[in-house]
Amino acid sequence: MSKPTLQILLAAPRGFCAGVDRAIKIVELALERFGAPVYVRHEIVHNRHVVEDLESKGAVFVEELSEVPDDVPVVFSAHGVPKSIPAEADRRKLLYVDATCPLVSKVHREVEHHDRTGHHILMIGHAGHPEVIGTMGQVAPGSITLIESEEDAENVEVQDPDNLAFVTQTTLSVDDTAGIVEALIRRFPNIVGPRKEDICYATTNRQESVKAMAARCDRLLVIGAPNSSNSRRLVEVAQKEGVSSRLLQKADDLDWDWLSGAAVIGVTAGASAPEILVQELISALSDRYDVTLEEVETARENVTFKIPAILRESAA
Numbered sequence: 001m002s003k004p005t006l007q008i009l010l011a012a013p014r015g016f017c018a019g020v021d022r023a024i025k026i027v028e029l030a031l032e033r034f035g036a037p038v039y040v041r042h043e044i045v046h047n048r049h050v051v052e053d054l055e056s057k058g059a060v061f062v063e064e065l066s067e068v069p070d071d072v073p074v075v076f077s078a079h080g081v082p083k084s085i086p087a088e089a090d091r092r093k094l095l096y097v098d099a100t101c102p103l104v105s106k107v108h109r110e111v112e113h114h115d116r117t118g119h120h121i122l123m124i125g126h127a128g129h130p131e132v133i134g135t136m137g138q139v140a141p142g143s144i145t146l147i148e149s150e151e152d153a154e155n156v157e158v159q160d161p162d163n164l165a166f167v168t169q170t171t172l173s174v175d176d177t178a179g180i181v182e183a184l185i186r187r188f189p190n191i192v193g194p195r196k197e198d199i200c201y202a203t204t205n206r207q208e209s210v211k212a213m214a215a216r217c218d219r220l221l222v223i224g225a226p227n228s229s230n231s232r233r234l235v236e237v238a239q240k241e242g243v244s245s246r247l248l249q250k251a252d253d254l255d256w257d258w259l260s261g262a263a264v265i266g267v268t269a270g271a272s273a274p275e276i277l278v279q280e281l282i283s284a285l286s287d288r289y290d291v292t293l294e295e296v297e298t299a300r301e302n303v304t305f306k307i308p309a310i311l312r313e314s315a316a
Contacts (some may be wrong), residue, residue, distance in 0.1 A: 006289035009216060009283065011209040011268035012297040015223075017202030019101030020045045020272050022305045023078035024054070026099040029311040030057050034095075039068045041085070042077040042130055043261065044099060045272035048249065057266050065089060068137055079130035080104040082137020087119040102305050103200045106129055108138045110194055114165035119192060120158055122147050124180050125169030129229055153183035163216035164191040168198040171230035171271075173237060174207055202271045203230045205299045207237045210268055212298045214241035218262035221254070222247045223277050224270030231270025233240055238266070250277055251284040266296075 021043050026259060030038045036058025043051050043061060059075075073095045076085065080100040087204055089096045100108075114121050116237045121144040125132040136144050147153050147166075158164060166184055168177055197204070214220065215252060220238040224231025224247055230249055238245035243266070243279055248254055259265065265285075269278050285291055306312075 003288060003290045006262070006285060007264045007292050008285065008292065009213045009264065009266045010278075010282075010293055010295045011206070011213060011266065012295050013202070013205050013209065013299055013301050014267075015269040015271070015273050015275050015278060017200070017271040018301070018303040018305050019078055019103060019200070019202070022101040023101065023306060024050060026097055026307055026311060027054050027059050027075055028057065029307065030073055033311060034073045037072055039072055039074040039273055040077065041065055041068070041074060041081070042079065043227075044075065044077050046225045046231075046270075047272045047274070048225060049274055049277060050272065065092075066217070067109065068094065070094070075099050077130065078104070080108060080134030082134055084137060097308055097310060100134070101170070101200075101203075103170050104134070107135055107170065107194075107198050108215075110167050110198070111138045111144065114167075114192065115143050119163055119165040120145070120160065122156065122158075122164060122166040122167060122184065122191075123168070124148075124172065124177055126172075126229060127167075128131065129169065131229070132172065135167065135169070147180060147184070150179050150183050153180045153187070159189050162190045164188050166191055166193055168194075169229065170198055170200040171203050171233065172199055174199055174204055175237070175240070179299075201303065202301065203233070205301065206234055206268060206271065209296065209298045210234050210237045210266070211241055213266040213268075213296050214238055214243045216264055217243045217266040218245065218264050219259060220227045220245040220266035220268070221281065222268055222270060223248055223249070223273045223281060228270045228272055231273065234268055234270060248281075251281040254281070254284065256288070257276060 003299045037060045078101045222234045235245045
C-alpha cells in the first residue's frame with residue numbers, strides 16, 4: 001500500500017541562535033579546560049536534549065548557587081542572572097564563567113544606564129522567566145516594574161510619568177510587544193526606549209519565517225521546550241496567522257491523529273532546539289508519508305559571539 005503524500009515546509013532560519021551556540025560551547029570548553037564536574041546554574045538553555053547531552057559529558061545542573069561546592073567551576077546560563085549571583089560567587093571565591101547571551105547583556109546595560117540617569121524602568125516580559133528575573137535583578141526592586149500585557153501598560157501607575165524608560169525581554173512576540181509599546185508611548189509620550197530593538201534578531205527572524213509559511217500550511221509544528229519563551233511565541237504567531245500549531249519537544253511527542261488530513265505542514269524549531277530534533281521529526285514523518293521537502297528561507301544568519309577570555313586558550 002502506498003503511503004499518503006505530505007509536503008513539509010521547513011523554516012529557515014530555525015533552531016540554534018548565536019547566543020545558544022555560545023552558551024553550549026562555554027560549558028563544553030569549561031569541561032575541557034577544568035575537567036568534570038562543571039556546575040551550571042539553571043538549564044544552560046531551555047532544552048532537555050541539550051541539557052542531557054551536557055550532563056553525559058560531566059556537567060551538573062543546579063537551581064541555586066548554594067548547591068555548588070566551593071572547589072568547582074560554575075557557569076551561569078544564557079538567560080542572565082541578577083547581580084546578586086556573581087556577587088555571591090565572588091564572596092565565596094568561586095571560579096565562574098558567565099554564559100549570558102550578549103544580547104541579554106545589552107539589555108542589562110540599558111537597565112543600568114536608565115537607573116543611573118534616574119528613570120523608573122518598565123520591563124516588558126513574562127513573570128518568572130529566568131531572563132526577566134536576571135534583568136530585573138540588575139537594579140533595586142523599587143526601580144523597575146514588570147509589564148506583561150497591554151492591559152498592564154494601560155493600568156500601570158507611576159510616580160513621575162515624564163521620567164520613564166522601558167526595556168523588553170529578548171524572546172517576546174514582536175507583534176504583541178509592539179502593541180504594549182504603543183500603549184506605553186500613548187500614555188507616557190516622554191518615555192525613553194532602546195536605541196535598537198531589544199527583541200533579538202533570532203526571535204524576530206524565526207517569527208517572520210513562521211508568518212511566511214503559515215498561509216500555505218494545514219498544520220505547523222514547532223520543536224522546542226515548554227519552558228522556552230521563544231518557542232512558545234512561535235506557536236502563538238502561527239495560530240494568530242490562522243494555522244493550527246503545536247509545540248513538541250521531540251518526534252515521539254507528535255499526535256498523529258491531530259496531523260490526520262494535513263497535506264502541507266510547516267516545521268520550525270525554537271532558538272534553543274538542536275537540528276538533530278528537526279531531522280528526527282522529518283524521519284518519523286517519512287516513515288508514514290511520502291514526503292517532499294521545501295525550505296522556506298526568509299533570512300540568513302551569520303552572527304557569532306566571542307566566548308569569554310578565560311576559555312579562549314582552550315578553544316584555540
